[in-house]
Amino acid sequence: MPAVTEPKLIAGNANLSLAKAIARRMSMHRGMSVSLVEARVERFNDQEIFVEVFENVRGEDMYIIQSTSNPANDNLMELLIMTDALRRSSASRITAVIPYFGYARQDRRAKARTPITAKLVANMIAEAGVDRVLTLDLHAAQIQGFFDIPVDNLYASPVFALDIEHQFRGQMNDLMVVSPDVGGVARARELAKRINAPLAIVDKRREKAGEIAGMTVIGDVRGHKCIIVDDICDTAGTLCKAAETLMEAGATEVHSYITHGVLSGPAVERVQNSVMKSLVITDSIEATEKVKAAGNIRIVPTAPMFAQAILNIWGGMSVSSLFETDTLVPIYEGLYQRS
Structure with missing residues (x-):
């Protein structure tokens, strides 16, 4: 009733x-x-x-x-x-x-x-x-x-799809969605299907906890504007390293769409100093003044x-x-x- x-x-x-x-x-x-x-x-x-x-x-x-x-x-x-x-x-x-x-x-x-x-x-x-x-x-x-x-x-993927269609109008054919690790492939594939874009994966190897030994791009990202999609960005170390790896592999631009911007410790400074053109997060977590002031971080409403x-x-x-x-x-x- x-x-x-x-x-x-x-x-x-x-x-x-x-x-x-x-x-x-x-x-x-x-x-x-x-x-x-x-x-x-x-x-x-x-x-x-x-x-x-x-x-x-x-x-x-x-x-x-x-x-x-x-x-x-x-x-x-x-x-x-x-x-x-x-x-x-x-x-x-x-x-x-x-x-x-x-x-x-x-x-x-x-x-x-x-x-x-x-x-x-x-x-x-x-x-x-x-x-x-x-x-x-x-x-x-x-x-x-x-x-x-x-x-x-x-x-968040339906909202992200709307934002991507708005921000990259006329450039949709240039986009490629990227998962920053193998575990996030399902999430990245969901967004890729929504915007009709191809999918790539950044595979990372760790020698010990907290330290990344190396990253490998699975897929051809040359000439593409890459969009990294994930659920959480904490210290942003993996995210920024993945962006560097994609640029080295021939991507023209790297943008990231992350649902929860935890952004603890040195995260904001890392994002600001990274090769990423933009990091888009939702307002699921109250943004700090430092996050609001960052030029390449943008918040979409939920x-x-x-x-x-x-x-x-x-x-x-x-x-x-x-x-x-x-x-x-x-x-x-x-x-x-x-x-």
């Missing part, structure tokens, strides 16, 4: 800019004001997190917008404590909207006596009282199976997609419809016009 109450949004401190943008987009779609539920999420002197919700949420359909990005532990605890506050306040349903799902890279036991932390985090979220999770480009699709509650995993996904969940409609580029064109009206 269609929902009777309006969806209500509440946000932690991880990415308030995105939360407010989602609320604005939902206001446009609904033709009525949608604002964030008033609450305080703060820390005591010993850094314990305290949450107080100032509005009545009894029987409401609640959506907590909170990326578990750096500081991952603080933001994760905020999410769990906010969930507990809403559950004890008799909210009817709680959906955790997690644009960036932290700990996702720890999704398997790579060696003996190591944890599968992504599964642990999934257990914690479900046990706290979350009924559903909405996220973007999980590092590994099988993480959805770590949850015993429904998980909707959105994809608020229109998340706002529509929340409305679809609330109204009992399909979320997978947002995987189609044509569905996103009207949602991103004014930003990308297809010829």
Whole structure:
């Protein structure tokens, strides 16, 4: 049955800019004001997190917008404590909207006596009282199976396809999509199919953890504008090295489209000093001032997609419809016009 109450949004401190943008987009779609539920999420002197919700949420359909990005532990605890506050306040349903799902890279036991932390985090979220999770480009699709509650995993590739068609209008035949490693081939192939471009792979060899011994390009990139696609850019070392390798192999330009711009440590300086003409990221993680000031880093919005996904969940409609580029064109009206 269609929902009777309006969806209500509440946000932690991880990415308030995105939360407010989602609320604005939902206001446009609904033709009525949608604002964030008033609450305080703060820390005591010993850094314990305290949450107080100032509005009545009894029987409401609640959506907590909170990326578990750096500081991952603080933001994760905020999410769990906010969930507990809403559950004890008799909210009817709680959906955790997690644009960036932290700990996702720890999704398997790579060696003996190591944890599968992504599964642990999934257990914690479900046990706290979350009924559903909405996220973007999980590092590994099988993480959805770590949850015993429904998980909707959105994809950035349809938005990236729109952006590429807009930015490279008249040059689409020159493009080649590149996966920066063998593990990301499926993600790169998905984007390549959307923009009808060929695919290449950069194969990297490591002699020990954190050190790349060498890179080999699989595919002929000569004369092509290469677009590297991946889900996470952390320190940007591998990304910048891959860009250099592609240029040495004959690429005319290198651009990168990365969903989650973690960009920790020396990442921004590396990107600015690299041969890459541009790095495009989403706003799944709150951009630092350094990222905003970087001349060759650009941010594409995800608020229109998340706002529509929340409305679809609330109204009992399909979320997978947002995987189609044509569905996103009207949602991103004014930003990308297809010829």
